[in-house]
Amino acid sequence: MKVYALHVGLLALLLALHFVLPAYHHGNLARVMVLASYAMGYNLMFGYTGLLSLGHALFFAAGMYGMGLGVQHLGLSAAPALILGLVAGAVVSGVLAALALRTAGVAFMIVTLMFAQAGYLSVLYFGALTRGDEGFVIQQADRMLWGIDLSLEGNRYLAALLLFGTCLMLCLWLVRSPFGRVLVAIRENEERVRMLGYDVFAHKFAVMVLSGTMAAAAGASYGLLFGYVGASFASVQYSIFPLLWVLLGGAGTVLGPFIGTLFMFYLIDLSSGVTTAYMLLAGVALVVLTLFAPQGLMGEVRRRVWRGVP
Amino acid sequence: MLRLDRISAGYGRAQVLRDLSLEVKPGEILCLLGRNGAGKSTTMRAIMGLVPLVSGTIWLGDERLSDLPAHEVPRAGVGYVPQGRRLFADLTVAQNLEIGLMARQSGPEVRAEVLTRFPRLRERLGQKAQTLSGGEQQMLAMARALCLRPQVLLLDEPTEGLQPSMIAAIRDVIVGLREAGVAVLLVEQRVDAVLDLADRVAFLENGSGGAVMTADDLRANRSLVDRYVGV
Numbered sequence: 001m002k003v004y005a006l007h008v009g010l011l012a013l014l015l016a017l018h019f020v021l022p023a024y025h026h027g028n029l030a031r032v033m034v035l036a037s038y039a040m041g042y043n044l045m046f047g048y049t050g051l052l053s054l055g056h057a058l059f060f061a062a063g064m065y066g067m068g069l070g071v072q073h074l075g076l077s078a079a080p081a082l083i084l085g086l087v088a089g090a091v092v093s094g095v096l097a098a099l100a101l102r103t104a105g106v107a108f109m110i111v112t113l114m115f116a117q118a119g120y121l122s123v124l125y126f127g128a129l130t131r132g133d134e135g136f137v138i139q140q141a142d143r144m145l146w147g148i149d150l151s152l153e154g155n156r157y158l159a160a161l162l163l164f165g166t167c168l169m170l171c172l173w174l175v176r177s178p179f180g181r182v183l184v185a186i187r188e189n190e191e192r193v194r195m196l197g198y199d200v201f202a203h204k205f206a207v208m209v210l211s212g213t214m215a216a217a218a219g220a221s222y223g224l225l226f227g228y229v230g231a232s233f234a235s236v237q238y239s240i241f242p243l244l245w246v247l248l249g250g251a252g253t254v255l256g257p258f259i260g261t262l263f264m265f266y267l268i269d270l271s272s273g274v275t276t277a278y279m280l281l282a283g284v285a286l287v288v289l290t291l292f293a294p295q296g297l298m299g300e301v302r303r304r305v306w307r308g309v310p
Numbered sequence: 311m312l313r314l315d316r317i318s319a320g321y322g323r324a325q326v327l328r329d330l331s332l333e334v335k336p337g338e339i340l341c342l343l344g345r346n347g348a349g350k351s352t353t354m355r356a357i358m359g360l361v362p363l364v365s366g367t368i369w370l371g372d373e374r375l376s377d378l379p380a381h382e383v384p385r386a387g388v389g390y391v392p393q394g395r396r397l398f399a400d401l402t403v404a405q406n407l408e409i410g411l412m413a414r415q416s417g418p419e420v421r422a423e424v425l426t427r428f429p430r431l432r433e434r435l436g437q438k439a440q441t442l443s444g445g446e447q448q449m450l451a452m453a454r455a456l457c458l459r460p461q462v463l464l465l466d467e468p469t470e471g472l473q474p475s476m477i478a479a480i481r482d483v484i485v486g487l488r489e490a491g492v493a494v495l496l497v498e499q500r501v502d503a504v505l506d507l508a509d510r511v512a513f514l515e516n517g518s519g520g521a522v523m524t525a526d527d528l529r530a531n532r533s534l535v536d537r538y539v540g541v
Binding site for chain 2: 110181185189198199
């Protein structure tokens with residue numbers, strides 16, 4: 001009960017902030033919530049199952065381009081375009097899971113990275129369709145969802161909160177379910193799980209598709225809420241980001257991805273206001289955090305304060 | 311119950327088991343004895359489907375175990391406690407048991423029965439597995455395997471590195487399982503423990519089956535121990 005109170009409490013706080021935050025932070029927080037949804041999907045695979053992917057940008061971009069190309073070239077409205085983005089993410093993650101899960105460890109990382117790079121280069125290669133590096137803008141008229149204009153700040157924030165809340169509660173329910181327990185057991189000792197009668201491949205496949213679909217949902221939402229679809233979101237940088245956010249916030253914790261994303265976002269935002277060498281400041285802060293909170297911020301909370309927090 | 315019919319198996323080109331045949335009956339403890347590298351642990355891993363068979367068949371009753379993928383072998387009724395226990399170190403005792411219970415949708419009555427065999431674990435339910443003593447970890451590994459309600463239990467050196475009181479406790483559990491009709495295939499290095507527990511003893515030599523005899527016959531013919539196990 002306390003666990004649900006904590007997570008619902010965070011959602012209530014985010015809703016309350018909608019009414020009080022100044023415009024700048026209001027926009028930032030909407031962005032953070034969408035990116036945190038992406039990180040939560042990543043955390044299911046990495047934090048809970050122990051599968052370190054370096055190719056999640058492929059899923060994020062699959063969602064974003066599935067939605068964006070649907071709007072741009074098929075003339076879809078926002079709702080079917082979003083669904084197209086989700087389906088694209090699910091299909092791409094399913095295909096990649098079927099191939100990459102035949103490998104493990106470093107090989108898995110390399111295979112996922114290579115596929116993501118192939119996806120990124122495909123976006124550039126098919127520039128006539130995707131407008132390559134330049135990307136394209138989703139016009140305001142196409143950002144109307146059931147009569148709600150998602151280009152307006154307030155609507156955008158609430159839509160981001162809806163996505164974030166859905167992903168958060170889904171993750172919370174999932175990791176406390178029998179399926180989630182098996183995922184943690186796979187992370188701990190894969191062979192032992194097999195020896196207890198579980199189909200490890202099927203579990204890994206399911207979690208990879210779920211993780212990829214969540215990343216695609218975040219990608220599609222990002223494109224729709226912020227009105228831009230670009231190749232940079234398919235680059236390797238966007239595969240590394242969720243790993244960093246999850247590590248900072250606490251791998252294998254439900255709230256960790258949000259805290260990590262928020263922390264990293266504002267760390268870069270604030271340090272760039274102080275110096276042009278802001279990445280140096282950010283780097284030092286990250287090193288300090290890694291030294292004193294090696295399990296991430298929420299991981300430390302779990303270790304020192306509240307052992308039962310999922 | 312569990313029957314190995316002329317199995318050969320190994321790792322890549324290295325063939326470890328050659329034409330090995332064995333049978334464990336319900337309510338029987340069969341102990342595998344042999345030198346290091348003789349193939350005792352590989353035999354267990356082959357039964358569990360973790361080492362591919364080159365030839366031969368493994369039967370559990372009328373079911374061909376060797377046709378099943380590895381994850382279906384435990385569901386068919388074979389429990390395995392490997393050497394080194396291999397617990398989910400970061401999970402609690404209760405969560406470790408839960409994973410075992412969920413595998414066959416076993417209910418609370420199975421959990422209660424298992425905890426009756428290991429009362430010490432009942433006091434440790436909320437504790438992480440990595441914080442247990444060696445003996446308690448072994449108990450948890452066995453308890454988790456029993457959550458699958460196995461007809462056959464494979465135990466790979468269950469008393470290795472344990473203090474005498476823990477060895478006695480684990481011995482009692484194994485005897486209790488025999489009385490409950492579970493077939494136990496046991497790998498054990500300590501000959502005294504073998505003579506104390508086993509109904510029959512099967513020797514392994516270079517991956518092939520050697521003599522099979524009752525524990526009483528072995529007691530009367532200790533020179534065989536030196537032949538198969540001595541260095």
